[in-house]
């Protein structure tokens with residue numbers, strides 16, 4: 001029965017991933033970026049003397065920026081890890097053989113996703129010691145840290161699923177990469193852009209007094225904010241922002257609820273498409 | 287064992303397979319011959335459950351490739367015409383991965399892997415990276431891989447392509463060994479003589495249609511048509527010609543005077559041929575040698591696939 005739970009693709013991918021120099025250098029790159037940042041931050045706040053004080057509020061600022069930076073890095077790395085998952089197998093002509101084994105399509109897709117997720121979790125864990133610096137200076141609650149790690153996890157699983165889906169439905173890895181990075185940029189950047197446009201339009205109509213009722217109500221602007229990982233991160237870090245956002249758009253539902261629902265839906269949708277399309281030349285996907 | 291029923295595959299408006307029917311019994315080594323683009327790989331992909339037929343079906347050990355692809359996958363070992371290997375993976379890990387992919391337990395795999403490597407003569411390469419192996423070695427490793435779940439049927443798409451003569455012979459020996467283990471083997475090639483040597487039966491496919499099917503000798507006879515006989519006489523060429531011209535089975539006589547030879551097409555039973563010779567001796571035709579010009583399989587192949595070029 002053990003067999004039922006083991007996933008050969010996952011095990012093999014992990015083995016290959018940890019054997020590849022690429023992964024090692026990726027991990028190094030990630031840690032170096034974080035270290036440079038933390039060192040720079042400390043230097044700036046102590047006025048390059050190395051003797052200044054470091055107050056809890058500043059420690060919190062460092063925590064906030066470190067969290068945003070890590071989110072950025074994870075979002076940037078995830079497409080690279082997943083967007084080639086199936087298409088490189090196709091390009092290397094190993095996919096045909098894999099598809100004639102008795103593994104189900106879902107086993108293969110899930111195995112591919114989990115192996116990338118595992119590597120990203122490793123990155124996050126490797127970055128943890130830097131967070132200990134923050135804890136050393138205080139100002140951050142462990143529950144905040146856990147919330148933020150859950151946010152990372154959900155986001156990277158969703159973006160990873162997008163990558164796997166594009167990798168399954170496109171023939172070439174390069175196309176899949178572009179599409180996945182496009183989707184990532186849309187979620188991280190374009191949504192923020194739309195949000196600000198929505199906000200300024202709201203403000204304009206308020207200023208002109210054309211708005212019939214005084215309480216604002218703009219669900220679309222709210223939606224753009226709620227699916228933006230940066231926005232959610234900020235509201236977790238600074239809960240005041242959440243209340244002001246809610247009053248600005250006139251919707252009192254916390255945005256993390258919408259975020260969780262939206263990213264879970266993306267994950268389910270993308271994985272379903274990927275599983276369906278893996279054996280695209282077969283009418284049945286068993 | 288393998289039953290292909292009215293298999294048709296269309297790519298858009300192009301018909302790659304046209305109502306293919308074929309039955310291969312258990313334990314038979316079946317060779318699939320055809321020119322480039324005849325539809326061999328398409329047929330094999332459908333049998334390997336990688337491609338859905340436009341219509342028709344194929345049963346492998348009673349399981350339909352359309353209805354129960356998962357069951358079919360358990361029964362078949364497939365080797366594609368072109369395939370790649372993962373880099374960073376050693377030969378035994380390569381086999382181990384596919385063993386696991388077929389749901390074998392790790393203890394089963396541990397026993398099987400050395401045996402399979404032994405079978406394909408790769409024991410010495412067990413701990414080498416697969417992407418660094420030579421092409422022939424990769425091919426043999428791929429064959430070992432296709433055997434890992436002990437399938438009853440092997441579907442091998444040009445397993446000998448790109449191999450040197452020695453490796454071809456080795457591959458043939460491995461296949462003979464597999465045949466002796468009772469496997470049903472479907473193998474494709476565009477080299478007819480190569481197939482003729484190791485196959486029990488041969489099917490010739492052309493433009494997606496099966497144009498001949500049977501054992502090697504039958505195919506040869508079926509495709510060869512009339513045989514050509516060359517008679518060398520010492521002298522009296524004209525008299526000999528007049529004699530042979532009378533025989534009803536003989537047509538298109540040719541005189542090759544400088545070599546004292548008469549060539550003609552002969553269409554008759556072997557008994558008739560014996561009678562003809564006896565008559566010739568009685569008539570004191572000075573026959574020096576008599577040879578049958580044998581069309582080899584290469585010629586047969588050229589003859590049957592000629593249609594493809596002109597269409």
Ligand SMILES: Nc1ncnc2c1ncn2[C@@H]1O[C@H](COP(=O)(O)OP(=O)(O)OP(=O)(O)O)[C@@H](O)[C@H]1O
Pocket residue numbers: 297300302320321322323324325326327328329367476
């Ligand atoms: N995906 C595809 N789309 C369109 N046409 C295809 C596709 N795959 C194969 N064909 C066509 O189907 C025909 C049969 O191809 P197939 O690969 O089965 O030939 P083959 O007998 O294996 O040839 P070869 O000896 O070169 O391997 C060819 O004319 C080919 O162009």
Ligand SMILES: [Mg+2]
Pocket residue numbers: 326327328367443
């Ligand atoms: Mg082919």
